Amino acid sequence: QLQLQESGPGLVKPSETLSLTCTVSGGSVSSSSYYWGWIRQPPGKGLEWIGSIYYSGSTYYNPSLKSRVTISVDTSKNQFSLKLSSVTAADTAVYYCARWGVLFWFDPWGQGTLVTVSS
């Protein structure tokens, strides 16, 4: 059974870089059938797609975040990662990683990790 788990600091200072890793178990990030994605949800608000990556390194980013986002993949560790630079309080959210299917649905999702931006 495919499972995803986010990890990383729960507190980041303003202007610094948020870094998260998603570890995939029960499957491979090198699968040619899927992409992998990051989605976030500010407290009490809706879902926002951040971006997605293929095992080859091809990426798709939300234009609203593109200038600050880098998503990478490490096939040797079966992980993919998110970096978001120059964070502000508006970047406080639960960050989810998920598998991105061929018809562009997300399933399954990780449990999510809350990242708070505060000094």
Next chain:
Amino acid sequence: EIVLTQSPGTLSLSPGERATLSCRASQSVTSSYLAWYQQKPGQAPRLLIYGASSRATGIPDRFSGSGSGTDFTLTISRLEPEDFAIYYCQHYGGSPPLTFGGGTKVEIK
């Protein structure tokens, strides 16, 4: 950018009733790329419907999706206590951005 507008914002119903949730796109979209998710408090979203009308693995048949063009519907035929949650639609048209609707909360009346 395609904007997905969900209505109503909140739906107050009793267990056993039928729920009809709407997702309207700002322009015609490909049905194949329209999905619905359920999210309960403190949990990650769960895929319910993909391709506008196909149930994901393990999803009960009381959940159904329909629609085409700009108008899509998620129907829960008879609400069970565990169905009270927030529901989101989502679409990706092949180029960024991928968008989510704002969500519909189904609450117990």
